[in-house]
Amino acid sequence: MNRRRYRKFLLWCLGLDILAMGWLGYRYIDRKVPDEIYVSEGEDQKVAQLLEHPLLKFEDAIAVSGEGSYLLPCRLLGFIPFKDIKVRPAENGTVYASGNTVGIYMETEGVLIIDTGEIMTEQGTSQDPAKNIVKPGDYIVAFNEQKVTSKQELIEDISHLDGDDVTLDLLREGQEVPVSLTPVKDTNGDYKLGIWVRDNTQGIGTLTFVDKEGNYGALGHGISDVDTGELLHISEGSLYQAEVLGIQKGESGSPGELSGLIRYEPGRVLGNIDINSKNGIYGHISAGKEGMFLKKMPVAYKQELKTGPASLLCCVNGKVQEYQAEITRIDMNHEDTNKSFVLHVTDPELLEATGGIVQGMSGSPIIQDGKLVGAVTHVLVNDPTRGYGIFIENMLEAAE
CATH class of the missing domain: 2.40.10.120 (Thrombin, subunit H)
Known part of the structure; x- marks a missing residue:
């Protein structure tokens, strides 16, 4: 019984090794053969030579007309479909x-938001008003619906805060996202949003x-x-x-x-x-x-x-x-x-x-x-x- 289990274990290991070697071999050849190539006019008949690999067989290339690209099929070991290489005509x-x-x-x-930060309030407590609302990598593009193009403009807008909530329009992953922030008064009596920025x-x-x-x-x-x-x-x-x-x-x-x-x-x-x-x-x-x-x-x-x-x-x-x-x-x-x-x-x-x-x-x-x-x-x-x-x-x- 133990011998039978041991043989099964060895067979499993052998099978996994074969799969791993096959996958690594596939990845190696895939990295060596491009998915897409540019070919100069007059070089279309040399495509297969340029891509020559001992384990791959390429079908005959068709002429490059200059009007568009074409697909060049190739097969692993001559019969296993491997990939279609996109061939694009190009000028020298x-x-x-x-x-x-x-x-x-x-x-x-x-204005790029780098991070948020804590503010020490007049009451001696610490608050982080922008945490979990804005993210590092967000861009501030508007402040209370007014366009913002520089850090100096943003600083001037913040200097006029009176404690009311403000709306920031953020550019996040290509989408414009409006968020609302409540400013916090610091120990100097100035209102802050608790964000670090760069422009x-x-x-x-x-x-x-x-x-x-x-x-x-x-x-x-x-x-x-x-x-x-x-x-x-x-x-x-x-x-x-x-x-x-x-x-x-x-x-x-x-x-x-x-x-x-x-x-x-x-x-x-x-x-x-x-x-x-x-x-x-x-x-x-x-x-x-x-x-x-x-x-x-x-x-x-x-x-x-x-x-x-x-x-x-x-x-x-x-x-x-x-x-x-x-x-x-x-x-x-x-x-x-x-x-x-x-x-x-x-x-x-x-x-x-x-x-x-x-x-x-x-x-x-x-x-x-x-x-x-x-x-x-x-x-x-x-x-x-x-x-x-x-x-x-x-x-x-x-x-x-």
């Missing part, structure tokens, strides 16, 4: 790769590309609030010239950073910031192009990337230089588009200067085989010589 594109360090200033759409953000990053019309993309990831972690909803913003003044080298467990100087002066503005998306910030360059590093080069689609030598453009010593690196892993279908491949910095000069990838290098263009393939987005905290990148096609797609 070129942009100007940059690598310049830029200053970023953005104003939020409304702008600033920092430095790296310009990735500029197209022939002057439209640009930078960072390779969106700008989120440091307290809430939410992607900032912006009303407007500006891109400024910036200077790198110092470098804190990255070490295992401690990411480094570029220390920069941004002069928020009209004469230092490079352009506007129109979009803050998960794949980067976007806008139009209106001034200063003559002093920027801009190298014209073709863009590569993600299926053209391969593990092996690459390089990146960045500015750590006052001018943009090209540094050697290596692409070590590629994930065609990562849930987070700005973590689609892993880059390993190998250039001795850059390693000596920064320790690898540091904060402020987000957006640094990545080049392979003479084409712009992507941009640096994140550093691995436990190994600053390595970081993640985003496919350039995803940055360009978000800019459209």
Whole structure:
């Protein structure tokens, strides 16, 4: 009896192992074969070659007409349906790769609520009037039905409170939500709502590309609030010239950073910031192009990337230089588009200067085989010589 139970247990374990291996194998192949690809005109007959995998068989591709996309079925081991890959026709594109360090200033759409706080009242008690009514990440867009665009406007509105309830219109997860708050009089006799707010953000990053019309993309990831972690909803913003003044080298467990100087002066503005998306910030360059590093080069689609030598453009010593690196892993279908491949910095000069990838290098263009393939987005905290990148096609797609 015991032997029979033991054999059943072993069979169960074997079955679970086989299922786990099958699932992991499926996930591995799924990550290697993209769900969607862009194909340049004249390259339609090479699609199956570009996606070649020993365990997959692709049906013959049909011609790209330029009028629309088509589906390319593929089968596992030649007979098990695996997935249909969407093939989109596209033109061979070129942009100007940059690598310049830029200053970023953005104003939020409304006033961002960071958190709520307790107020000590005249009676010596502690109250939190906004708790469980407003949430971190909410945006105040109106105060008693009057539009609010800045923190200063909100402070002025609060200074005129007389104890009556107030109505705040909040932008919460894309929906406008009205809430009512009862102000509390503090020990100084002033009425307060007990909320911490912010209406702008600033920092430095790296310009990735500029197209022939002057439209640009930078960072390779969106700008989120440091307290809430939410992607900032912006009303407007500006891109400024910036200077790198110092470098804190990255070490295992401690990411480094570029220390920069941004002069928020009209004469230092490079352009506007129109979009803050998960794949980067976007806008139009209106001034200063003559002093920027801009190298014209073709863009590569993600299926053209391969593990092996690459390089990146960045500015750590006052001018943009090209540094050697290596692409070590590629994930065609990562849930987070700005973590689609892993880059390993190998250039001795850059390693000596920064320790690898540091904060402020987000957006640094990545080049392979003479084409712009992507941009640096994140550093691995436990190994600053390595970081993640985003496919350039995803940055360009978000800019459209």
